[in-house]
Amino acid sequence: MLATKLILATKLYVPPAQPTAVPRSRLIGRLNEGLHRRLTLVCAPAGFGKTTLIGEWIAGCGRPAAWLSLEEGDGDPARFLAYLVAALRAVAADIGEGILDALRSPQPPPTEPLLTALLNEIATVEDDFFLVLDDYHLVDAKVVDDAIAFLLEHVPPEMHLIIATREDPRLPLARLRARGQLVEVRAADLRFNPSEAAAFLKGEMGLDLSAEDIAALETRTEGWIAGLQLAALSMRGHEDASSFIESFTGSHRFVLDYLVEEVLQQQPESVQGFLLCTSILDRLCGPLCDAVLLGSSASGRATLEYIERANLFLVPLDDERRWYRYHHLFAELLRQRLHLVSAPSTGAAVGDVAELHGRASAWYEANGLEIEAFRHAAAANDVERAERLIEGEGVPLYFRGTVAPVLNWLESLPGAVLDARPSLWVMYASVLLLVDHTAVEQRLRAAEAALQGIEPNDRTRDLVGRVASMRATLAVIRHDAETIIDQSRRALEYLHPDNLPARTATTWTLGHAHQLQGDRAAAGKAYAEVISTGNSFGDSVYTIAATINLGQLQEADNELSLATKTYERVLELAGDPPQPIACEACLGLARITYQWNDLDAAERHGQQFVQLTRQMGSVDSFASYDVFLARLRLARGDVAGAVAVLVRAEEFVRQHDFVFRMPDVAAARVLTLLYQGHLRAAARLAETHGLPLSRARVYLAQGDASSALASLEPLRRQAEAKGWADERLRVMVLQAVALHAQGEKDGAAQLLDDALALAEPGGFIRVFVDEGRPMAHLLSEAAACGIAPDYTARLLAAIEAEAHEGVDRSYLPAARSLAEPLSQRELEVLRLVAEGLSNREIGARLFLALDTVKGHNRRIFGKLLVHRRTEAVAKARALGILPGEN
Numbered sequence: 001m002l003a004t005k006l007i008l009a010t011k012l013y014v015p016p017a018q019p020t021a022v023p024r025s026r027l028i029g030r031l032n033e034g035l036h037r038r039l040t041l042v043c044a045p046a047g048f049g050k051t052t053l054i055g056e057w058i059a060g061c062g063r064p065a066a067w068l069s070l071e072e073g074d075g076d077p078a079r080f081l082a083y084l085v086a087a088l089r090a091v092a093a094d095i096g097e098g099i100l101d102a103l104r105s106p107q108p109p110p111t112e113p114l115l116t117a118l119l120n121e122i123a124t125v126e127d128d129f130f131l132v133l134d135d136y137h138l139v140d141a142k143v144v145d146d147a148i149a150f151l152l153e154h155v156p157p158e159m160h161l162i163i164a165t166r167e168d169p170r171l172p173l174a175r176l177r178a179r180g181q182l183v184e185v186r187a188a189d190l191r192f193n194p195s196e197a198a199a200f201l202k203g204e205m206g207l208d209l210s211a212e213d214i215a216a217l218e219t220r221t222e223g224w225i226a227g228l229q230l231a232a233l234s235m236r237g238h239e240d241a242s243s244f245i246e247s248f249t250g251s252h253r254f255v256l257d258y259l260v261e262e263v264l265q266q267q268p269e270s271v272q273g274f275l276l277c278t279s280i281l282d283r284l285c286g287p288l289c290d291a292v293l294l295g296s297s298a299s300g301r302a303t304l305e306y307i308e309r310a311n312l313f314l315v316p317l318d319d320e321r322r323w324y325r326y327h328h329l330f331a332e333l334l335r336q337r338l339h340l341v342s343a344p345s346t347g348a349a350v351g352d353v354a355e356l357h358g359r360a361s362a363w364y365e366a367n368g369l370e371i372e373a374f375r376h377a378a379a380a381n382d383v384e385r386a387e388r389l390i391e392g393e394g395v396p397l398y399f400r401g402t403v404a405p406v407l408n409w410l411e412s413l414p415g416a417v418l419d420a421r422p423s424l425w426v427m428y429a430s431v432l433l434l435v436d437h438t439a440v441e442q443r444l445r446a447a448e449a450a451l452q453g454i455e456p457n458d459r460t461r462d463l464v465g466r467v468a469s470m471r472a473t474l475a476v477i478r479h480d481a482e483t484i485i486d487q488s489r490r491a492l493e494y495l496h497p498d499n500l501p502a503r504t505a506t507t508w509t510l511g512h513a514h515q516l517q518g519d520r521a522a523a524g525k526a527y528a529e530v531i532s533t534g535n536s537f538g539d540s541v542y543t544i545a546a547t548i549n550l551g552q553l554q555e556a557d558n559e560l561s562l563a564t565k566t567y568e569r570v571l572e573l574a575g576d577p578p579q580p581i582a583c584e585a586c587l588g589l590a591r592i593t594y595q596w597n598d599l600d601a602a603e604r605h606g607q608q609f610v611q612l613t614r615q616m617g618s619v620d621s622f623a624s625y626d627v628f629l630a631r632l633r634l635a636r637g638d639v640a641g642a643v644a645v646l647v648r649a650e651e652f653v654r655q656h657d658f659v660f661r662m663p664d665v666a667a668a669r670v671l672t673l674l675y676q677g678h679l680r681a682a683a684r685l686a687e688t689h690g691l692p693l694s695r696a697r698v699y700l701a702q703g704d705a706s707s708a709l710a711s712l713e714p715l716r717r718q719a720e721a722k723g724w725a726d727e728r729l730r731v732m733v734l735q736a737v738a739l740h741a742q743g744e745k746d747g748a749a750q751l752l753d754d755a756l757a758l759a760e761p762g763g764f765i766r767v768f769v770d771e772g773r774p775m776a777h778l779l780s781e782a783a784a785c786g787i788a789p790d791y792t793a794r795l796l797a798a799i800e801a802e803a804h805e806g807v808d809r810s811y812l813p814a815a816r817s818l819a820e821p822l823s824q825r826e827l828e829v830l831r832l833v834a835e836g837l838s839n840r841e842i843g844a845r846l847f848l849a850l851d852t853v854k855g856h857n858r859r860i861f862g863k864l865l866v867h868r869r870t871e872a873v874a875k876a877r878a879l880g881i882l883p884g885e886n
Helices: 025-033 050-061 077-088 097-103 111-122 142-154 173-178 194-204 211-221 225-235 241-247 252-265 269-278 286-292 300-309 328-338 353-366 370-379 383-391 403-412 415-420 422-435 437-451 458-478 481-494 500-516 520-537 540-556 560-573 580-595 599-613 621-635 639-656 659-676 679-688 692-701 705-722 725-741 745-762 772-784 789-804 824-834 839-846 850-864 869-878
Strands: 039-043 065-069 129-134 159-165 182-186 314-316 324-326
Touching: 025 050, 025 182, 039 050, 050 129, 050 159, 065 077, 077 097, 077 111, 077 142, 097 111, 111 142, 142 159, 173 182, 194 211, 194 225, 211 225, 211 241, 225 241, 269 286, 269 300, 269 328, 286 300, 286 353, 300 314, 324 328, 353 370, 353 383, 370 383, 370 403, 383 422, 403 422, 415 422, 415 437, 422 437, 422 458, 437 458, 458 481, 458 500, 481 500, 500 520, 500 540, 520 540, 540 560, 540 580, 540 725, 560 580, 580 599, 580 621, 599 621, 621 639, 621 659, 639 659, 659 679, 659 692, 679 692, 692 705, 692 725, 705 725, 725 745, 725 772, 745 772, 745 789, 772 789, 824 839, 824 850, 824 869, 839 850, 850 869
Parallel strands: 039 159, 039 182, 065 129, 129 159
Antiparallel strands: 314 324
């Protein structure tokens, strides 16, 4: 992330209005008329006075302005947002503090939530103000375009956005035009008309030309302000201005090349060399120029003052006249000439452009501007220096807002250069891990191949460890526990003891593997180590990740209050607004508040999860969220909604090959099938995915409590052996229901007593309530026996509240809305009735006397509160006792 101390104040400088500038009253009036609109777009090629016009408008309008001069490196979202906040602080000093805190973390936070927070703060600014984005064309980044489009869509009335650019930005301009929200000033508008050209040439450039010469020159340049200025500079000293103007023809590029030569040739040799050598710099100050022009006798500051007085396209960037920049087009032409000619009498060889960049890099590094130092090192083709600057001190440069520049540089290097320095291959893989993990393995193999021909030492061993650490991280994405453990152990064996960031990351991956394998004690130990080590050097990403994992372990240990505090700590660490990594904490809070039966809070936490993951791409957590959402909808009686969510989850899992999430999705799907009465489909699904808990639920729904108990007993033994408190509680609750269904009321009451003792400290509600009416009968009997009276009263109240709302939580056919359940024989008779068999046919099928069948019918009708066979079948289907007709 771009640290606040690395913000260049010169990018935020509002150019003052020039006292001698030609007044553009016709354009200022047009701009003022559009102040009620959202965007003013000033779009024209270089040299048309875009910045000057905006500066004049701001000076005369009386509104404060936030100004940001953009450059190529600002395409990184974190860097762009940091500068945007810094610019806005010119109008509101305290704006964006929370956003800057979030941006200081190694993992870039999502853009949209940050912009939302920023817009909310902008809305509190009392005075109307301008936000100016100058040189927008230099930022070729979709993420910045999307951010500006979002700002425009939601911009508060207090702010008016102004964009100055050489080309149309990739923004919804057509929509803004249609809505009347756009003011446009184009090249045709900016061109000087004859009267403005005359005022410029006479007033600002000091030329005494005839009206005919002015008109001719205006025609030759087509009102192009930079062309007029260059022409005026070239005419100084020419006695026959008319002849010069007559020979002044050609395209803009040709004209500008010619005039720059004329301007340069009129300057002293030392100034010519200064201009060429310093053209490599985006911004200039005296000490920086002295460093680049090593050995020059002339002072950099004094030369800059001379160039400004000579009006040689030098733009001041601050009020103290310490920092400057060349006019962009002038700088481009100077750089072209720099590569073609040698400087006369400069004290430095202009031809050695790489050496100039190297000197600039050294100066920037010495002054704490590492990003600029890296750019010049890359331009100097100094691979060793660029690599050292990228590595940084503790936190690599690509964690500080420069992912795109670093990646572009690495992509530009020939394979031979990368092979000669295997550390560059490893760095390449590290950067790709942030943006495209599918491309990482190829670079890791290239690094290994390059390492084979190098004598092993501490550095090469560390590189081997970093390769293994990244492979462990890739395996985390696939939930491949065995590979994670193998690669993590290899990494810890090879990584240098001082490489704390990589060792911490590896310890976390090892803990994740232990968690996947169910070894919660080993996982907790690893996460505690990560937090301890991470805090020592401020690597908050893994500190946050490990804290999330600790919360998950506490949740699994039924310590819901402790887990809640841990998840809330994650949200504190993740900033405001939180980083995307905090989404898992939101999902944990959603699960816990669901268990506490606060369904509204659970839904809110779930929505926060969705917001944080909106810009993360496809992550397997989406499937976990859909499982949670399906349970939430079932709790509210929306079976169809739950089914729709799980269909989406299954498609997502299959599409992205997150097969490890399929059992959770299938278990939730079994529940929906049971609620719908589709017992056979539920049984097949439970069997296909090997879900013993789901299989037990199917047995209960089929009225086979004995088989359900047989399926649950091994699960309970396993949970107790491994210390899985959450799994043990779920199994015991279902065992109690099964025992009660089998008529073993004493055993059911005893088991329920044990389950309540496990659940009460955590405040569990839904684990009992979700079992519906059978659990209500069991809890009522437990309360009558004096078992946990306060807790059972709370649980019974929750079940009763749902009953009043019309929500039937039971999927057990014999339990749904019947005062007395149907016996196994009565269920058999009812199923044959539904098939359309007569009483005599039923008797023959079941070897029962006709009177016996009729007696069963009477009892079925009485329990269902109906009078006819058709009514009995319809009621049974409505209650889920019989499968639906589909």
